Amino acid sequence: MFDATTIDIFNTVAKDSLRLSPNWSAASTKATDLSLHQIAPYIGRMKTSMAKSLMLEYTNAGDLVVDPFCGCGVAVLEAAANGRRVVAGDWNPYAVLLTKAKLFPPSSLDAANRRLQATWVMSQRLHSDQDLRKIPTWVRQFFHPETLRTALAFRDACVARGDIFLLACFLGVLHHQRPGFLSYPSSHLVPYLRDRRFPREQYPEMYKERDVLSRMQAKIRRTFKRPVTRYTESRRVLHVDAREFPRLRQISAVITSPPYMNELDYVRDNRLRLWFIDRSLPQGLELKRRDRESEYRALLMSVCSRLASGIKPGGYIILVVGDATRGSGRPGRTDFITRKVFESEPTLQVFGLEQIYSDIIPNIRRSRRECTGTKSETVLIYKKASTKPKAHGSSSAPRK
Ligand SMILES: C[S@@+](CC[C@H](N)C(=O)[O-])C[C@H]1O[C@@H](n2cnc3c(N)ncnc32)[C@H](O)[C@@H]1O
Incomplete structure (x- = not known):
């Protein structure tokens, strides 16, 4: 049966472009996942099976894959283990540490x-x-x-x-x-x-x-129970605010899950591990909760438009967004706002929404299990046009 989020999607996107709960919704894949994924826990992490199937379906070996909100590095570990080149970043020192550990482990x-x-x-x-x-x-x-x-x-x-x-x-x-x-x-x-x-x-x-x-x-x-056999391509992990992410060229896909309208507090919820990293808690990462929607919109707009021009024609921006519920009382706003950003931002209008998936987050992956907060997530797959569309109102005649 469909929840409120799904119905909202049905109302705004053609029915045949929506596939509900593909193979990654199935039972946990922990027993077969690369064991590096379990090096340490991280709130709001991407489902491994989802990361892997997105990677295999939308990118090829040798491609450059970018994740500017990499968290504990689920997507980029799958990318690197499957022969993709990787550039990852996050502003949280714990996230950066875990991602580096996964991408640069000892050889045996x-x-x-x-x-x-x-x-x-x-x-x-x-x-x-x-x-x-x-x-x-x-x-x-x-x-x-x-x-x-x-x-x-x-x-x-x-x-x-x-x-x-x-x-x-x-x-x-x-x-x-x-x-x-x-x-x-x-x-x-x-x-x-x-x-x-x-x-x-x-x-x-x-x-x-x-x-x-x-x-x-x-x-x-x-x-080391199920290690990565071999990394064949380049890997970079940056400690960076996504709004300052390097302007890369020849990106095949940005695959990322941005912070869900401040549903999670990545400092408070990781405080003990963060304290052990440098014996203090990082400053400047506090979440401002004044206007969560406009902060989310501004962050997404700035990061996606910064990376957009470096994406190859036919390349992808794939966003896994949690459906914010806490406080707002309006479930499913995140994917709605995300779609509005892509419709309104000129640099993103060369991207078409190719596919939407909706997925329920099992209790076991939620940081606070029985309370409100993000209960489902939506995967939005945007594809960059293969050739540049003509600018509106432009004429083929040379300018005087
Ligand atoms: C939903 S989590 C990503 C989870 C990740 N996909 C994983 O599998 O672990 C969002 C991440 O965005 C990071 N973040 C939030 N604001 C950021 C910013 N302005 N720049 C860079 N990273 C940011 C948080 O530290 C968090 O790791």
Whole structure:
């Protein structure tokens, strides 16, 4: 049955251009996905099967694929693993770290273990430098003091050695309620302590010191379970505001999911992992919530028109947009606003809407499961005209 969003789409787009829930809506593909995808969690990430099928359907080997809001790099990992050239960017340091770790991993499990060994040795020398009194209380409350001391030393060693892959793996085991993680019982995606659900008196083992090295070894093994066989093409990951994204040429496809009208707060919801990246929270990424619609419109317009001229004739802009519901009370506004941007912005009028897909986000991928917020997403596939249309009112006669 169709939800309100779908009906809205039916009213505005020819019925035969809409396909509902293609193969990516099926059950989780976690058991067959590249295991690098699971290096660490990220809110609002793209469905792997969706990224893969979009990549295979709309791009070819050797093509240049761009994602200016790459998040944890789902789309660009699929692109790089399938022989596409990749330029990715995000303004969130955690997103950039994860994407770099996925695109530039060690060449093998053995190589990763050698790096772990060297980093571990270095971290032991840094152990005595750790002064927990300097660590903010909100961070300390997640860990046994000895686990925290070792974790901080390990983090410092990763940074000193410039080992982004190991730091990403470390952030992947930072917090959860399961035994393979470093924190006291807490949630995995957004950091909340679960001490009421698992009281200390009833679950004393969950509050004991945890061994960092064995958890890192297990994490690395998991990450290499289904590795990328070989990267054959160039990869670049930039820490950049998408509005300043480099003006590239010969782009075959921009495949991205922009922030959903500030439905998610990428600093607050990643705060513990962000703090471990540089021992503070990044400034200047706070979301202004004054006028979410016009901010979303302005961001989209600026980024898409910046990249549009570098897209090859016949190339694509593929946008995965979440349907904003929280606060606005009007579901499905995001894809509507997106379509309006493409209709009104002159630099985007050479793009035709070729296809729309509508997809329900399963609870398991949502950061707050049972409450309001983004429950479905829409995939808008815009294709650039193969030849330049004549400008309106232009004449073939030379100007005087
Ligand atoms: C919906 S998420 C993208 C998720 C991504 N497709 C993935 O699979 O993880 C939107 C991303 O946009 C980033 N972002 C928000 N505003 C940005 C801006 N002005 N410039 C660059 N990145 C931005 C956020 O940090 C977030 O990672």
